[in-house]
Amino acid sequence: MYKILVVEDEKSLNDLITMNLEVAGYDYDKAYNGSDALDMIYENKYNLLLLDVMLPGIDGFELAQRVRHTDIPIIFITALDSLPDKIKGFNTGAWDYIVKPFEVLELLARINSVLRNKYGYENIQIGDIDIHTKERRVFRENAEIILTRTEYDLLETLALNKNIALSREKLLQLVWGYDYEGDTRTVDVYIQKLRKKLSLENNITTVYKYGYRLEDK
Amino acid sequence: MTFRMKLIISMLAVFIIAFDISVLLFVERGQSMVLEARENAAADEFSSIYNSIDSLIMETYTQSGSKDMDFCQGIVNMYKTLYGSGNTVIGIEKGRYTGKNIYISKALTAPYNDVVISYEKDISDFYSMQREWKRLFVIVNFVFAGILFALIYAITSYLTRPLNVITRALSDFRKGDYGSRININSRDEFQPIADEFNSMAETIGKNIEEIENNAEEKEMLVRNMAHELRNPLAGIQGFSEYLMSCEPNDEDRHKALGYINSEAIRLSALSNKILNMGITENSEISIEAVSTQEIGRAIAEYASVDLKYKIDKIFCDRILITDMLFNMVDNSHNAGANHIEIIFDKAEDYCRISVIDNGEGMDEKELKQIFRPFYRVNKDRSREKGGAGLGLSYCESIARAHGGYIEVYSEKGKGTEFMIFLPDFNK
Secondary structure, three states: OOEEEEEOOOHHHHHHHHHHHHHHOOEEEEEOOHHHHHHHHHHOOOOEEEEOOOOOOOOHHHHHHHOHHHOOOEEEEEOOOOHHHHHHHHHOOOOEEEEOOOOHHHHHHHHHHHHHHHHOOOOEEEOOEEEEOOOOEEEEOOEEEOOOHHHHHHHHHHHHOOOOOEEHHHHHHHHHOOOOOOOOHHHHHHHHHHHHHHOOOOOEEEEOOOEEEEOOO | OOHHHHHHHHHHHHHHHHHHHHHHHHHHHHHHHHHHHHHHHHHHHHHHHHHHHHHHHHHHHHHHOOOOHHHHHHHHHHHHHHHOEOOEEEEEOOOOOOOOEEEEEEEOOOOOOOOEEEEEEEOHHHHHHHHHHHHHHHHHHHHHHHHHHHHHHHHHHHHOHHHHHHHHHHHHHHOOOOOOOOOOOOOOOHHHHHHHHHHHHHHHHHHHHHHHHHHHHHHHHHHHHHHHHHHHHHHHHHHHHHHHHOOOOHHHHHHHHHHHHHHHHHHHHHHHHHHHHHHHHHOOOOOEEEEHHHHHHHHHHHOOOEEEEOOOEEEEOHHHHHHHHHHHHHHHHHOOOOOEEEEEEEEOOEEEEEEEEOOOOOOHHHHHHOOOOOOOOOHHHHHHOOOOOOHHHHHHHHHHHOOOEEEEEEEOOOEEEEEEEEEOOOO
């Protein structure tokens, strides 16, 4: 399990990020200022840092600079959206830069992308289903189940955001793309297909008037 | 052409012309003197030869009483061989003037007055010497010009050195080194240029620094504003998203709802403060004579403070000044003060309200920034109480709107004293 250090001085935002990390199945630690974060980085092993910039004491840019040699990937989460600040952020070796306010799904997607780039593809396991994300193949009790491209994309999106309800519109956006002009009923059709093919009737739950959630408990 | 080159060429030209004219005049004068002397010597020699010949012939004529031309010829020939030499020719009507000799002739006394004694002296050596001098003059002229050039070169390089210093300083300044100054100590016409430049550079440097500071402050303001606005927004957006898409347990649901509520309150408090500041800065305030006791009572109701009145009335907008004092009392409490004293008194042309506390105080670095919007001395504690770091900039804008100002003295560990100066209209 990947372990993430969240450095954010606002208690509310720190809780927000960590609560969502918990749902998405990551291990995490919280730090509320730069110097505490520095101590924690030296004492523990983290796979990723989520870093605010305007921190009391050592600020985010300086912290990133100081821990650069540890080779831990960094994503900045900050209210500073000016180009010079972004450039400064990337110059410290950051992998990504997210401006507040942000969508939680986007944060999770970016975290996933950084982790994949850094540590390689990780297979996802939901119940007795194995998703080999690199080869885009799905196995159930070691027997491969053939999925179409769209079915696979939908499954992976649900699996990466497991336990999080995704609205039909969001799913359309994530799986079919922003410019897809289809009906949200398309989503319902593909969800039915996935449930049947993978026997996930109990795992893919319908969220009333909203969308779907892949549960893995 | 550089100024220095112009200087060198013009100086050289003036010197050479002056030198040449004086040398030429001198040489001319010398030569004519030499020539004159030679002519005088020739005339003397001729007259002594002539006199000798004339007296010998006249003596013989007196004795014999007859004109003897052969004898005359013999005497002249004798003198011819006696005095004639390489450059002197004596004869009877034979010589002529060539331009390079001295020629004198005179007829003998009668009856020999048909005999003319001629004297001819060649002075071509004088003319060749004159040529030699001219050549020498040309050589001397070149040597002199060379020496002169070296001297002038050295002198101009010394004289124009301040120009190089000035040029270098200007160019450094242009390249953005606003600390560039002209360091010369020449006490001539360059000195005022240098002094003027230095004081100009001083002014420009200050202005640029101010502009940079303003830009920096503005940037800081924008960054802080972004931070203050986006953090609660991110909280509200994120937690509502969390509630919609995850199925949190009761504890997490309450936590999320609590945060959404507190972040919304924080945003609305912030927007109120920003609006307030805009109101005080852009609108007329109603200044009236307000009883200090009345203001004191309002504050005493709000917090426990020690009040001292040395004046009865101050001229202000009652609501704004009371609000300002509430803000200051809050600040003192946040700084951990347990004793706050407010004194109303007079200071020259102003009414003064002093707020003195025994809180933790501030150091110089913090003091410099406290009036900046969004600056917080103690970030964590202030935010827990809902502060955004706008209190003192609000207070300052109130004081400014009254035509007054705020001074602050503080010592770390001992406490802080704010003095609000408001114009006294009672004079």
